[in-house]
Amino acid sequence: MANIQQVAKYAGVSVATVSRVLNGQDKVAVKTKLKVEEAIQHLNYEPSMLGRNLRNSESRIVLILIPTISNPFYFEIIKGIENMALSQNYNILLCETDSSPEKEDIYFDLVRKKMADGIISMDPAVNVETLKTLSEKYAIIQCSEYGGGVDIPYVTIDSEEASYRAVKHLIQMGHRRIALMNSDEKFLYARERRMGYQRALEEHGIPLNKEYIFYTKELGFEQGQQAMKKILQLKERPSAVFAVSDLLAIGALKEINAAGLRVPEDVAVVGFDKIDFSNMTNPTLTTVAQPMYKMGTIAATMLIDKIQGRHVDSVVLEHELVIRESTSG
Amino acid sequence: MANIQQVAKYAGVSVATVSRVLNGQDKVAVKTKLKVEEAIQHLNYEPSMLGRNLRNSESRIVLILIPTISNPFYFEIIKGIENMALSQNYNILLCETDSSPEKEDIYFDLVRKKMADGIISMDPAVNVETLKTLSEKYAIIQCSEYGGGVDIPYVTIDSEEASYRAVKHLIQMGHRRIALMNSDEKFLYARERRMGYQRALEEHGIPLNKEYIFYTKELGFEQGQQAMKKILQLKERPSAVFAVSDLLAIGALKEINAAGLRVPEDVAVVGFDKIDFSNMTNPTLTTVAQPMYKMGTIAATMLIDKIQGRHVDSVVLEHELVIRESTSG
DNA sequence: CTGAAAGCGCTAACAT
DNA sequence: ATGTTAGCGCTTTCAG
Numbered sequence: 001m002a003n004i005q006q007v008a009k010y011a012g013v014s015v016a017t018v019s020r021v022l023n024g025q026d027k028v029a030v031k032t033k034l035k036v037e038e039a040i041q042h043l044n045y046e047p048s049m050l051g052r053n054l055r056n057s058e059s060r061i062v063l064i065l066i067p068t069i070s071n072p073f074y075f076e077i078i079k080g081i082e083n084m085a086l087s088q089n090y091n092i093l094l095c096e097t098d099s100s101p102e103k104e105d106i107y108f109d110l111v112r113k114k115m116a117d118g119i120i121s122m123d124p125a126v127n128v129e130t131l132k133t134l135s136e137k138y139a140i141i142q143c144s145e146y147g148g149g150v151d152i153p154y155v156t157i158d159s160e161e162a163s164y165r166a167v168k169h170l171i172q173m174g175h176r177r178i179a180l181m182n183s184d185e186k187f188l189y190a191r192e193r194r195m196g197y198q199r200a201l202e203e204h205g206i207p208l209n210k211e212y213i214f215y216t217k218e219l220g221f222e223q224g225q226q227a228m229k230k231i232l233q234l235k236e237r238p239s240a241v242f243a244v245s246d247l248l249a250i251g252a253l254k255e256i257n258a259a260g261l262r263v264p265e266d267v268a269v270v271g272f273d274k275i276d277f278s279n280m281t282n283p284t285l286t287t288v289a290q291p292m293y294k295m296g297t298i299a300a301t302m303l304i305d306k307i308q309g310r311h312v313d314s315v316v317l318e319h320e321l322v323i324r325e326s327t328s329g
Numbered sequence: 330m331a332n333i334q335q336v337a338k339y340a341g342v343s344v345a346t347v348s349r350v351l352n353g354q355d356k357v358a359v360k361t362k363l364k365v366e367e368a369i370q371h372l373n374y375e376p377s378m379l380g381r382n383l384r385n386s387e388s389r390i391v392l393i394l395i396p397t398i399s400n401p402f403y404f405e406i407i408k409g410i411e412n413m414a415l416s417q418n419y420n421i422l423l424c425e426t427d428s429s430p431e432k433e434d435i436y437f438d439l440v441r442k443k444m445a446d447g448i449i450s451m452d453p454a455v456n457v458e459t460l461k462t463l464s465e466k467y468a469i470i471q472c473s474e475y476g477g478g479v480d481i482p483y484v485t486i487d488s489e490e491a492s493y494r495a496v497k498h499l500i501q502m503g504h505r506r507i508a509l510m511n512s513d514e515k516f517l518y519a520r521e522r523r524m525g526y527q528r529a530l531e532e533h534g535i536p537l538n539k540e541y542i543f544y545t546k547e548l549g550f551e552q553g554q555q556a557m558k559k560i561l562q563l564k565e566r567p568s569a570v571f572a573v574s575d576l577l578a579i580g581a582l583k584e585i586n587a588a589g590l591r592v593p594e595d596v597a598v599v600g601f602d603k604i605d606f607s608n609m610t611n612p613t614l615t616t617v618a619q620p621m622y623k624m625g626t627i628a629a630t631m632l633i634d635k636i637q638g639r640h641v642d643s644v645v646l647e648h649e650l651v652i653r654e655s656t657s658g
Numbered sequence: 659c660t661g662a663a664a665g666c667g668c669t670a671a672c673a674t
Numbered sequence: 675a676t677g678t679t680a681g682c683g684c685t686t687t688c689a690g
Contacts, residue, residue, distance in 0.1 A: 014660065048383075049442045050386065053379050072401070075398055091422055093390075093422055112375040257611050343676065346677075379666080381668050386683095
């Protein structure tokens, strides 16, 4: 396979000139340029990024850290990141951490070893200490999820407010016994969403019933089913459930159905994320929409700015409550 | 940031020795090794893959080409590929082509430019000619989808047989008016599945009714809804539908429900792929399971073998019909 | 506008 | 067992 030397030789110019033609920055005489281009054509030359990357001390690869690829919530965000990255000549390495520190470390190593120029972390379970240390030397952005108190730029929504609005909607639909299906409160967003839930209840004079708050280990379908099973066994059965992820909510839907109850007549359900599937269920799911694609593009822009040494500020984006059949069938 | 030179200097040895310690192949005296390791520790040294990659003329990155990340069908396959790749020190670049030749070409360029060592293509819409040309110079494996007649190793299942069994199951459940929801027959797997469908009908003396065959542009939920809408308008309404993807089938489910009909009493439905979500619907979906994780690991193994110059043969894996509520509620 | 030459960080062949 | 050295393929001063 031809390299830049051979092209230079064939074209009768120096490698520097070939490089100039390749990068199109410096001025090259039209005639010379033509010669070089012909040589490139003739030799079927493709510049090697390996050489270029070493020379430039960059990999033009950015890491996306997600807990699991199976949660559709990440799709649109990833698309946003990808398109923005691509437009800036960066490629993305999608890294599934399975929320495991060991796997996480494999990927962190990639930036330590210069195989990646930066990281967009969407993993709430990420080892915050490591991330913090890393962020002193490398470009890191937190997207959607973020650890509090750490000085790493993030893009996210106001979880407390979103949660507040979702619960308020349920209250306005006449519900007073509202269950919360939350994930572990070691995650900041989980604490925030619980606070929004409480604020809505308080504001409407509904006393907090701790029996109505359920914690799940993960945000998946099965966890939603299990939690819903417990909820349905309560003496004073809630008439509504607010789940902090759509998959949880869909699990709840399924379980309610299995128990022979109807949504929303017997139990209303609200999810969170507006994943594609939330519109495929029967009934369709009321849910909180995050501007995922936009969040992705912004995260990518922030990261690239950071990589290139520019200053970046954190961003909080708007969200929207999408009312569908599961609360107002 | 420290480089190998500085480590060598600090340890009072040559760079070659440091490299030896790093790679652990050649023999190094324990004492020397200790000195080097201390230097590495002290200087916080991390070997740069940029230098190593250039030197070794490899990137240790493999490309996965998929039409869209939104189809959960790919999850398990990707996990399989990823785990196998990781265990061999390869990383994966997930590339969404959107079935667009332009985007495809961006990714092909990555291997032309040595940024990737090989490709696992799962995109049926891939430009077969380009792929063929590429495969003469680079390592390429087709996974799950493959173009016929091209001499590129693949791993897949027997689509014709899988389709045959799915339809046979419907016939055995007493159905005789069975619709087929297929994708464009420019794809080999679509032609094969149609053939399996026909074989099952023929074998049971059911005449082929062309009105019962529907083609969709994509394999998504919306396409399933649209096709089902048309199916429900037929004078002689089919009593069963075989869709070549779970998402199509789930769209059909939704539409049947919307029309006030029941599954499987009024219309039975069979999908294809056994995506996670096929178990979350109501009713749960009868579907054809492919050994996706295994397919992924095999594809990765094949690719790495190919990259490293070993010979590889194509593989056809077993499938399984998973009978659930949508055909035998 | 073009060329010569240095060097990014690493590995491996060769020499000792 | 260890050191010396020549590149891998590219970009970018610096001279001319």
